[in-house]
Amino acid sequence: MMVQAGPAYRPARSDVCCLRGSSLRGVSLLGAVLFLLAAPIAARGQTDNPPAEPAPKEAPAAPSPAPSAAAPNEEAKKDEATLKIRILMAREIREDRLPPLSLLDIPPPDDGVAGAKLAISDNNTTGRFLKQEFDLDIVQSAVPAELVAEVTKRVDGGVAYVVTDASPTTLLALSDALKDKDAVIFNASAPDEALREEQCRVNIKHTAPSRSMLADALGQYMAWKQWRKWLLVVGPAPEDKLYADAIRRTAKRFGHKIVEERTFNYDPGSRRSDGGFEQIQQQIPGFMQGAPEHDVVVIADEGDLFGEYFPYRTWISRPVVGTAGLIATSWHPAIELWGGTQFQNRFKRLAGRTMRPLDYNVWAAVRSVGEAATRKNTADAKTLIPYMRSPEFELAAFKGQKVTYRAWNGQLRQPILLATPKILVSVSPQQGFLHQVTELDTLGVDQPETKCTAFKK
Numbered sequence: 001m002m003v004q005a006g007p008a009y010r011p012a013r014s015d016v017c018c019l020r021g022s023s024l025r026g027v028s029l030l031g032a033v034l035f036l037l038a039a040p041i042a043a044r045g046q047t048d049n050p051p052a053e054p055a056p057k058e059a060p061a062a063p064s065p066a067p068s069a070a071a072p073n074e075e076a077k078k079d080e081a082t083l084k085i086r087i088l089m090a091r092e093i094r095e096d097r098l099p100p101l102s103l104l105d106i107p108p109p110d111d112g113v114a115g116a117k118l119a120i121s122d123n124n125t126t127g128r129f130l131k132q133e134f135d136l137d138i139v140q141s142a143v144p145a146e147l148v149a150e151v152t153k154r155v156d157g158g159v160a161y162v163v164t165d166a167s168p169t170t171l172l173a174l175s176d177a178l179k180d181k182d183a184v185i186f187n188a189s190a191p192d193e194a195l196r197e198e199q200c201r202v203n204i205k206h207t208a209p210s211r212s213m214l215a216d217a218l219g220q221y222m223a224w225k226q227w228r229k230w231l232l233v234v235g236p237a238p239e240d241k242l243y244a245d246a247i248r249r250t251a252k253r254f255g256h257k258i259v260e261e262r263t264f265n266y267d268p269g270s271r272r273s274d275g276g277f278e279q280i281q282q283q284i285p286g287f288m289q290g291a292p293e294h295d296v297v298v299i300a301d302e303g304d305l306f307g308e309y310f311p312y313r314t315w316i317s318r319p320v321v322g323t324a325g326l327i328a329t330s331w332h333p334a335i336e337l338w339g340g341t342q343f344q345n346r347f348k349r350l351a352g353r354t355m356r357p358l359d360y361n362v363w364a365a366v367r368s369v370g371e372a373a374t375r376k377n378t379a380d381a382k383t384l385i386p387y388m389r390s391p392e393f394e395l396a397a398f399k400g401q402k403v404t405y406r407a408w409n410g411q412l413r414q415p416i417l418l419a420t421p422k423i424l425v426s427v428s429p430q431q432g433f434l435h436q437v438t439e440l441d442t443l444g445v446d447q448p449e450t451k452c453t454a455f456k457k
Contacts, residue, residue, distance in 0.1 A: 083132045083379045085123075087366055088159045089116050090151050090174070091140035092166035100304040107356070112165045112188060113138060114351035115359030116366050121350070123370030132373055136366075144170040148177050155183045160381035163365045165189045165358065175201040182381040184388075186365035189358055192242065196409045197445065200452035205388065205410040207330075207364040211246035213444035214328040217416035217428035218298075218321055219250035220442070224430045227295035227319070231288075232261045233310070239302040243323065247298055259292040266306040284313035291315070298322045325420070328428070331360030332419040338400045364397055364412060368405075371395050389455075400427070406441075409452040413440040 091112065099106060108114075116136055123134040137154065141147040147170065151162055155178055162178075163186045164171055171190055178185065179201070187195065187206045195201075196210055222228070230251060234244045244261070251258050264287065288297075297314055299322035301307035307324030319325065333344065333354035347355045355363075372384040372393060387393055389410070394402035403414040418426040429439040441447070 081131055083127075083130075083373070083377075084135065085127075085132060085161070085369065085373055085379045086135045086137065086159045087116070087120070087161045087163065087369060088151065088154050089113065089136065089138045089163045089362065090147055090166060091138065092144060092147055092164075092170050093140055093142040094167065095142055098303065098305060101306070101308045105304060107358075108351075108353060110351065111356055112358040112362045114347065114353075115355065115361070115363035116163060118347055118350050118359075119363040119366030119370065122367060123373075126370065126374055130374060130377060132377075132379070134366075134370060144173060148174050152177045155181050160184065160385075161369045162186065163188055163362055165362070168192045168195055171195065171204070172199060172201070175204050178203060182385075184381070184385045186362075186368070188361040188365055193246065193445070196411050197451040200409050200454045202410075202454040205365070205368070205405055205412065207361045207368070207412045209328075209330050209414070209416060210411060210444050211243055212249060213411075213416060215243070215246035215250040216253070216443045217328040217418060218326070219254045219256060220428045220430040220433055221326075221418055221426050222256060222296060222321070223254045224432075228256050229292075229294045230256055230258045230296055230298045231291050231294040231318075232258050232298045232300065234261060234263050234300040235303065235306060236263060236265055237303050237305075240300045243302050244300040247300060247322070258298075259294050262287070262291075264301075264306055280309045281313060284309055285315045288315040294318060296321055297325075299324045326418060326425060327420075328416050328418055329357050330414065330416065331355060331357045332417050332424055334419065334423050335398075335417065337424075338398050340398050343398045364395065364403070364414075367397075368393075368395055368412075401440075403440075406447070408447045408450050408455050409445070410455070411444065413438065413443070415440065416443055 089112070116138075120134050120136045123132075126132075127134055137159070139147065139150045139154065141150065144167070147166070151174055155162065160183045162174070162183060164174065165188055166174070168190045171185070171187055172195070175185055183203065185201075185204045187204055187208055189208050190206075191208055191211045191214065193210050193212055195204070196206060222230075230247075232244060232247060234240050248258065250256070294316075295318065297310060297318050297320045299307040299310055299320060301323045304323065307320075307322070311320045311325045314320070321327075333356070335344070344355060347359070351359075368388055369384065372388050373379060375393070376383055376387055378384065389405055389407055391404070391407070394404050397403045397414060399415045401415065403412055405412055416428045417424060418428060429442045433439060433442045435441050435446075
């Protein structure tokens with residue numbers, strides 16, 4: 001067959017129409033056979049694969065639950081399962097204080113507050129396993145009446161635990177305002193002995209060491225060193241005189257002798273003038289001339305206004321202790337013992353600075369609430385407040401032994417650190433100072449000596 005360009009080939013009409021009869025009969029017979037064979041197959045196909053039914057009309061979607069009804073119920077169940085414990089820190093802003101001698105000693109703005117935040121974090125670390133949640137609120141004012149009113153308002157709103165950085169007068173006013181309420185106050189800053197003795201209150205606990213505790217810690221170390229003769233230098237401020245009273249008590253208690261007392265009057269402005277150090281270099285030796293023989297100089301300068309002038313400037317070369325030189329304190333940023341390094345590092349990450357004594361005192365107060373809640377698994381103040389005063393309560397405080405509250409005046413009994421500005425020197429109570437209950441009660445006023453009667457009622 002040749003393919004050519006042009007009209008397509010069409011078969012002749014005779015090729016299709018003019019078929020013989022035998023051929024047609026053959027085609028008809030073949031079609032019948034194929035029909036008979038295809039019928040059973042078609043029947044099976046209909047049985048195995050029935051025709052799909054028409055898709056039903058799509059049902060309307062079920063309405064989603066209203067969030068306003070479900071969400072609150074879930075939140076309510078969560079709140080019922082979690083114990084929420086609120087802690088309030090009350091700060092009295094005291095603007096009449098003079099700045100310390102050294103720029104290195106200017107308190108940071110969050111002094112004490114950072115300690116509270118670390119303790120809240122520590123409480124919640126344990127609390128999350130017990131379904132407990134701790135929150136911190138802070139109120140502060142330079143007007144004592146406003147501070148007392150605001151704290152009272154918060155306590156009426158359900159806060160049962162108040163940590164204070166306030167003057168003794170404000171602390172007593174706050175205590176009286178809350179005396180008929182289920183609340184406890186933690187004194188984290190005032191060292192006044194009267195708050196633990198003649199003016200003690202049953203609703204106040206003291207995490208700040210008293211002056212007698214600080215003085216006894218030094219007195220024990222001086223006894224261990226055999227530095228028995230003391231020359232006492234006292235500043236003119238009322239707080240200086242109270243510290244001097246504690247020093248006199250300690251000297252008598254541990255067999256020391258104060259050979260002489262001298263009062264140092266100072267001009268706060270001279271230290272900022274040119275050549276101020278030269279004036280001091282001449283003034284201190286002259287002030288110390290003619291003193292009786294002594295082993296150590298004891299400084300009573302709580303305001304930190306002149307005490308740092310005395311080391312290396314005395315007429316006779318003698319150690320300086322008290323509020324300058326070798327000091328007694330609840331905490332020191334150089335302590336590394338008993339997990340102190342880990343504790344210090346956690347604080348530095350949180351606050352960006354080293355921990356100060358007030359930070360530690362506040363931390364101990366907030367942690368006391370957390371420890372009590374963990375042991376009793378409740379937020380009820382009527383249960384936790386008496387428990388913290390009981391012999392069963394104890395707190396791990398990074399000081400080598402448990403610390404507890406004295407049942408007769410609410411003071412936290414604890415080891416006291418003796419340190420220079422950069423390093424830990426010793427820890428009191430010193431070896432050899434024994435007690436029938438705990439050696440910690442050799443620091444400060446012991447139960448047979450106490451004048452506090454509020455806890456006996």
